Amino acid sequence: MTTESTTAPVSNFLRSIIDQDLKAQRHASKRWGGKPGPAQVHATADVDPARIRTRFPPEPNGYLHIGHAKSICLNFGLARDYLGACHLRFDDTNPEKEEQEYVDAIIDMVHWLGFDWKFQNETNLYFASDYFEDMYAFAEALIQGGFAYVDEQSPEQMRETRGTLTSPGTNSPWRDRPADESLTLLREMRDGKHPDGSMALRAKIDMASPNINLRDPVMYRIRHAEHHRTGDKWCIYPMYSWAHPVEDALEQITHSICTLEFEDQRPFYNWTLERLRDLGFLADPLPQQYEFARLYLSYVVTSKRKLRQLVVENHVNGWDDPRMPTLAGLRRRGYTPESIRLFCERIGVSKADSRIDYSILEQALRDDLDPKAPRSVAVLDPIKLIITNYPEGQSEECTAPAHPKDPDAGQRTFPLTRELWIERDDFRIEPEKKYFRLYPGNTVRLKYGYVVTCTGYKQDDQGNVTEVYVEYLPDTKSGTPGADSVKVKGNITWISVEHAIPATVRLYDRLFSDPHPDTGDKDFLALLNPNSLTTVEAWVEPGLVAEPGANWQFERLGYFIADREESTPEKPVLNRTATLRDTWV
Known part of the structure; x- marks a missing residue:
């Protein structure tokens, strides 16, 4: 191992x-x-x-x-x-x-x-x-020892004579047939001389047992079906x-x-x-x-029948769809083997059934990736920010740690220019109380860059903000002696418009909106979360190389992975693995 x-x-x-x-x-x-x-x-x-x-x-x-x-x-x-x-x-x-x-x-x-x-x-x-071969030899020996017999009741008759949890079963009329006769019939079953469902080999135990599983359970049934390894060699298969x-x-x-x-x-x-x-x-x-x-x-079904139905009926895009609870789906979504092992360790082993909240799985992922996932910046819902007093055509390097908890990981660099992309959520025309990011007249820091003050904005005909205008304070760049000369309460992330890399980003969420989609007589398909997948065209930090399987923590946004099947460095396709905190509480 x-x-x-x-x-x-x-x-x-x-x-x-x-x-x-x-x-x-x-x-x-x-x-x-x-x-x-x-x-x-x-x-x-x-x-x-x-x-x-x-x-x-x-x-x-x-x-x-x-x-x-x-x-x-x-x-x-x-x-x-x-x-x-x-x-x-x-x-x-x-x-x-x-x-x-x-x-x-x-x-x-x-x-x-x-x-x-x-x-x-x-x-x-x-x-x-x-x-x-061994199983069949054992079956013949059990017949010869008086411990098994071939029953000619139909499956429906077997169910009827099996009894219930409160009443005993009744013996099959074939239960006491001679061993030689059962042996002959078993060999005929093996040789394909009888149709499906016409006969079965049963253990001879106790039809009155309080444990219904001991009421002469079926050991072999006839199935004229092709086996993926043995072909048509066998037409009887063990239970x-x-x-x-x-x-x-x-x-x-x-x-x-x-x-x-x-x-x-x-x-x-x-x-x-x-x-x-x-x-x-x-x-x-x-x-x-x-x-x-x-x-x-919670928020998961694990019945293979239901999972297969999700795939066959195209409610998801295959067994490895990142919304699926399959290991292939979790891998494609960005879960690591270490995070799943950590999750299994944390939930422990017991004899009592209990339902584990999905947030525990997500937290195991965060705890695994936080110390090792490199940091980067993405803008998922972009609006343009223009630094009106920054010279056109000018560019300067800003630096940030590749990982804030690992000095040995070094620094990453990226350019600051006059025009930047910022998240739409980082600007308000009329901010709510305790909103510390951009709004007219407010001052914030462009993270790893300068302190800026909002001077205005532009809207389209529908009232949507399309541009935000700011002025920067030249002596406040992060990492310089003047960085602390102006105190601000808000920081916002950004990417240079000129240098940003376009990326398709898939924002995955839980497949079901109900925490218990597989309980009772619920129609699990009616409980599918309509917002389990949102696809956006985003911008990511220059220098990010989206090799399939590479992952990052995008600052303030969560953990993301380059899709194993579709992403290329030229055309990144990124999957959100998890947010930075549980958003379902």
Whole structure:
């Protein structure tokens, strides 16, 4: 793993569990054959050099989002901190929704966050489809052991006979069919002799169990669908609730960390592993599943179905639209891997569901970029300021720190001329109380330049101010002995009209106007923020080189990044990552 631990780990219950397991030497005898496999692969191997093994198991049916970042940082971080291994495993058991595009995007994002799946000489990148042969062999063994059967009820009939939370289920009429008969039917299912939905392999557990997940859950279903890795080799695919424990066991995972919605599945997870151990396919110590609260972030939806709908229906411009909560979108918006790791560290890990305010994510970004983002100036809503007593054609250099908190970053220089661009908001004809910037008769400092006094302004036919007129005080330039000779309350930023660089600037805001767009029966599309994107033609400081991915703090405005896809030094396209403070309070 490439990420170094830079801060003390946040205390959480999972660390306590791992500490106790290591103290008790629960996994001290666990062996590792160098690759995943059943018990015989590991039986004669050396003791596993990894003190723990965790895994991050995404399904490749969409792009990773901010909720996945919590799981990534948790699983890879625990493995790093405990001198263990974390596997990246693609849970590709649902061929109808999975694509290679998503596999590539997931790999890219895990790397971008600063993690990899190497441990010593191992490259622990796996796919559930790697284990289809093992899974099928286990299924046949469970049938032969009396622990599974082929059911010919329709999916609707299975739902009807499953019972409810308050009433038990009823046995399938096929539940007690002979093992040989179920085995024959399973092989026919595998060989494509039966249509989708006509049969399913079910575990034989207890239809009266108070845990509805133990009422003979389905293990295999028929799907005549092309798989992105195995093609048409298989037409039966394992259910995730059954495949999950098998995959963990084959990979010798010690701590299988899931979100809370899988808590009710844990008894079936244990049942599966214990049966396979008793049949000789697995060996102790078996993996253990633990659950933590998933990330619920305000003003965000993380349902893959809803995210896909936003993309397909063109409510956003692709999976990496900077308004999306996908990691690709956050990267394009200007979030750094360090800021997302910091966010995940700050929110911690618990068993209780809670909703995290979006401002915490933005603050993590500010805290990461503030000490390292170079400073610059941009004017997003320009009006022209003319220094009437400054000679035409004259230009002089002004200087400012490249970073005010880092003297080693040096100085940046930019010219001051007679005509400047300033923000429209920096001038008022009739100022409100405590407005300290430009208005007729007021005196302010052009930041890093001279003190000026407003002498007038010009309006167009609609009453819009188009020009502001000032006179400068020659002996008040910043950095000279006379800089403090005139006291002013206001500073305004500016850029020389002659030297300014034109730029397209996209002002991104939260995609939804409702803090909880995915709760209850809300129509999340009706809650889209109509002002989530505003595009302006702006001016930026000369000397700014908008290489894709470069970022800055524009003074008084916030953090911005040169768009990774569209920006060039000749035609800058800049995305606002975050303002300097939370504007939604």
